[in-house]
Amino acid sequence: MKSLNRGWMIPAGLLVLFWGVWGAFSSKPTDLYGYPEEMVYIIWSLTMILPAAAALRRERFDRRPVAALYGLLAGLTGAGGQLVLFQALSDGPAYLIFPVVSLSPVITVLMAVALLRERINRLAVVGVVAALVAILLLSIPGGGGGGHSSGPWMVLAAVVCVAWGAQAFFMRKAAVVGVNDATTFGWMTISGLLLIPVAYLMMGSFPSGAPWQAPALTAGTQVLNAVGALFLVMALSRGKAAVVAPLTNALAPVLTIVLSLIVYQTLPTIWAAIGIVLALAGSTLMVYSDEKRGEDAAEPELAAKVPS
Template sequence: MATSNAPAPLSRMTGWIPYAGLLVLFWGVWGAFSSLPTKWYGYPDPMVYVVWALTMILPAWISLRGKRFDRGRVAAGYGLLIGLTGAGGQLLLFKALTIGPAYIIFPIIALSPAITVLLAFGALRERLGALSWTGVVLALAAVVLFSVSPGDGGDAGWLYLVLAVLVCVAWGVQAFFMRKAAVAGVADETTFGWMTISGLLLIPVAIVMMGGLPLDFPWQAPALTAVTQLLNAVGALFLVMAMSRGKASIVAPVTNALAPVLTIVLSLVVFGASPTGFQLAGIVLALVGSTLMVYRSEKSAEAEGVDVARAD
């Protein structure tokens, strides 16, 4: 039977772009303004986490509508592991954003692919190409540059840098298990559903950290928190939609690089911050390094998918 070599329709090739653009917009704005409820109203960062966990319900419901939610042991195991590392990272992130600048924190977090790459190398014995190793080296150089010029955390000193690195590690581990879950056949919408459940499970931990629910804040504090965190939650849904419509090796590097760039630009323009030369160099190296690693990782994942399809 003859096969057609005709190119895919343009709509299929570019259908991911609107969703990726919305993701960059939503996550970029969220990153820049997420700390405002705490800075303006003194709203506790654990309470910001509580609101974020609740906002995840909406995109989870949309993504699962009309689809089967897998409650099996494999899906639940991977889903809870992915969700708890992601939600734990969010809990630390909100604390970091209250004491440090977003234009430094988000480039550090963008280095999480380095953790994923190194885990794949150590645990799965995956071979790493030149792009992956180049990205890892640039990531290490970026961390060194950030560490020699902390100076923006006020009395907190190095704490926000430590928290940002912990978030980076948590989300790198999360991405590693996301990949394993996909290989195991767990659907994206199921993973997203378990991520939402995991976020809700950690709400009691956040409440204990606060010593109870705070009731003495003006309505503007939870309202502003809900708006900014809804940007975060819906942005995650746009990521799922973009990934389902385009090649991951294109979508992931674009979104991984551009969302932090928008956060950095908005933070510098709106809040009038001025990074040091070391910090600026670290930002550039972090974004370039993370983009290289994400591209190489997703390209390898797509190649594995083709091999599996041929074997079947």
């Protein structure tokens, strides 16, 4: 069987670039101009319309109730996580927040074990253990270096981790029942827009007196986030998930960490550095084992459908 199609490499590379830069600079509108993180969320949700429209030009929108159910569950957990993430980035450093967020596959794996009675393989167990050790190391007070210690941002990052882990679980459930990626992405966009009133109520009123650079910088960074999500859909549709998912899951946070360390002009302590490495390694192992198991399970099905 020939599966050396390299068409996934360009969108995967662009995904790493877009998400890596977005993660490092997402908090800049708040840091530089005091722009409310709720307003950052509102602009992000609007930028999702562009990649959603592009995705739905390629695939038909699935109107089944089951597609709406899993699409909304995936969308609301994902958008809710985004809303909390922007708050976390306004309080803490991206180079510590994103390693914690990258541990979301732990939640996905645990949900699959608890709700679907799936068995966890040895590689995933190693990933879970590495993730737990990483959380402990990243939680050491003052472990971030540069005066950053564990605080509200750590709790918020953990909430995002849980939300995005649940989102991945619901996205997988959607795929299992035959919902195409564009439909799920469309519901994710709708969910993001549905939470705009929540963000507005949290904010109280639209910011007045903010310089034009604030919304412009916000739109620029959040377009990177939204279009990066579309690149992920494109990469997964062109390449093996067992290769694409772990690669992008590891490299995008690495780029964020490197860029944000340069921006903050600081270095983490040795414990935080080890925690960052363990978080990325554990997350990558879990994503790889999960996607590889899914592809291995699908191959006999595919072979059975091919006439001999």
